[in-house]
Amino acid sequence: MNVHKMNGEKTENQDSYKSLLLLDEIAKGEPLSQRDISKKLNIALGLVNSYIKNLVSKGYITIATIPAKRYAYYLTPKGFSEKTRLTYQLLQDYTTIFKEARRDFRKLFHDLSAAGAKKIVFAGVDEVAEIAYLSLQEVDIELGGAFDDTKQGTTFFKTVVMPFHAIQQQEYDGVVLSTFLRRKEVYQRLLENHVAEEKILAIYDVQQ
Secondary structure (H helix, E strand, O other): OOOOOOOEOOOOOHHHHHHHHHHHHHOOOOOEOHHHHHHHHOOOHHHHHHHHHHHHHOOOEEEEEEOOOEEEEEEOHHHHHHHHHHHHHHHHHHHHHHHHHHHHHHHHHHHHHHOOOOEEEEEOOOHHHHHHHHHHOOOOOEEEEEEOHHHOOOEEOOEEOEOHHHHHHOOOOEEEEOOOOOHHHHHHHHHHOOOOHHHEEOOEOOOO
């Protein structure tokens, strides 16, 4: 079965999201190296360095050197205000995104059902995957598995999440890209694991 990918005209401010993650981590007050932050937030080390420089230049954080070549990052009053602003802004954005995701997943699954699909799998497990799962209940299509390296071993609606490489042994009519924030990363992981591009079904533009 050949089903074309669906690309919605969704927008996202990844910089705002990652800045909020950094500000939230720094607000905890723990001594951290940039490598520590990179591992905690799953953000490339070079990007962490770039974001921290940007946040310092805007007056949102200050840095103090402590022993063992580590640094203590502190939020300034301006930084606390920015953290609150970003939280509110992203909540507003995500409310819109989730409403549109519900609508677009419903259309995707009804189109797949009409085309004769019987089994699909999810790639990426987060809040968007939950919306996709709820939408899937409206059609007679089986969820054959859920794949996500960061969530492997956890349970997603009674389905044990498996690592991406396990998708190579799975049978499916399509692979639904069921994440928003990590869509580009997950899309690349699917290609690396030999999932045919025409089998990847997305409601978001993976290039944005």
